[in-house]
């Protein structure tokens with residue numbers, strides 16, 4: 303009979319502060335507190351499961367009760383250290399709030415807390431999942447916490463700090479343990495594999511880390527299972543099939559397809575993974591993660607140091623990020639994260655994923671409307687001599703507009719003036735003009751022209767009040783009136799008409815896609831739904847037409 307197999311998580315449980323993986327910020331502070339003898343009565347360790355909360359608490363207990371302590375390097379061999387490590391120290395009581403909700407133990411705690419420790423320096427109570435304690439247990443605990451005897455320390459741990467009573471929280475020094483960064487996790491797993499004489503590829507290690515999502519204990523358990531299934535040689539595919547994960551190079555391939563706009567290739571990857579029984583929801587989550595990393599990389603090298611990816615991936619990602627700009631990455635991220643919400647409840651996860659990829663590719667190719675306008679303006683400035691100040695481009699010739707801009711404003715009725723402005727805007731963008739049909743000038747408030755609109759069409763006004771359109775309108779008014787003016791739109795009940803009488807147009811589906819086509823200046827109607835936008839009007843808009851010519855594009859989607 304060989305030696306009994308001990309699970310890795312237990313065997314590799316850290317025994318010294320320096321062995322705690324990925325929580326340097328916590329360990330450093332604790333060490334300082336011990337060295338400077340500035341110890342609090344109660345500590346709260348917060349963090350997701352399996353990241354080292356109770357392990358840290360136990361090491362802390364050893365540090366305080368070691369015969370050589372308090373010390374930042376407990377010896378690990380004295381009776382106190384050994385008993386604590388084995389969970390049988392009389393001075394260190396561990397209570398699991400989750401398993402029995404702690405009533406009896408807290409009662410015992412309350413009865414025994416005033417007695418001096420039997421052997422160690424302190425009586426230490428480690429309470430795991432402290433938020434799970436019953437109300438009674440909590441209250442008993444609180445009484446003790448209010449006036450703890452000097453020889454008593456409390457180490458609490460919780461995954462859900464918001465459920466811990468504020469009266470307890472306020473008496474604790476709090477430490478937040480984080481998910482273990484991928485490189486640190488991989489390094490740790492590699493060390494274990496080497497010591498256990500397991501042959502495991504880097505890709506397999508990275509896949510374990512990816513599957514464990516920052517939980518070290520989960521990663522160690524996975525390694526246990528892999529050893530049980532595969533013996534002493536572990537490949538990436540073993541890990542992938544255990545988690546239902548896509549291979550890293552499949553993921554990379556998918557991202558390449560997105561970058562290159564290769565819909566066929568992207569869909570092929572999805573098909574292959576689906577047929578191989580992979581978890582497509584998980585695939586989308588991984589893809590999102592991947593793009594998040596590309597986002598960080600697209601921001602420059604300074605941000606890259608914050609990245610949580612396997613070293614083996616960094617070069618590839620860097621190369622991919624170089625082919626993208628931040629705006630593009632953001633647009634794709636928008637599409638993917640919208641899909642992540644949808645895929646959870648979708649009957650066909652594959653369909654959701656495929657649509658998301660196609661949308662992402664389309665959005666990736668789309669040029670933001672603002673970028674188009676900016677480019678157009680640049681071209682205009684370069685190509686045409688500036689128009690004389692008194693003759694705005696596209697000056698209206700209709701009945702409403704005065705032919706002589708220098709005419710005093712007294713001779714222009716407010717209605718005519720406004721109609722002229724709307725006509726003028728129509729020369730630039732008929733779409734915006736159509737949105738202004740039915741508006742009415744209400745009068746002046748100082749230099750502000752108040753314009754009423756049918757409250758029914760508040761959404762439309764949001765569209766019109768885009769800074770660009772406002773600028774065209776005010777420029778026209780300024781020219782006519784020879785003074786500085788601004789425009790304020792306000793809902794006007796008098797203009798209300800039966801719904802559906804005018805402006806019926808198919809409304810563009812609201813979309814989580816890029817935000818840059820949103821109005822820069824938002825009106826009072828901030829909460830309105832998507833502006834109905836007529837695709838034909840949009841397409842025939844001369845400015846848009848010009849833009850499409852210049853960019854050799856087609857309209858993918860009209861967003862509000």
Ligand SMILES: [Zn+2]
Pocket residue numbers: 367368369370376377378379380381382383384
């Ligand atoms: Zn010791």
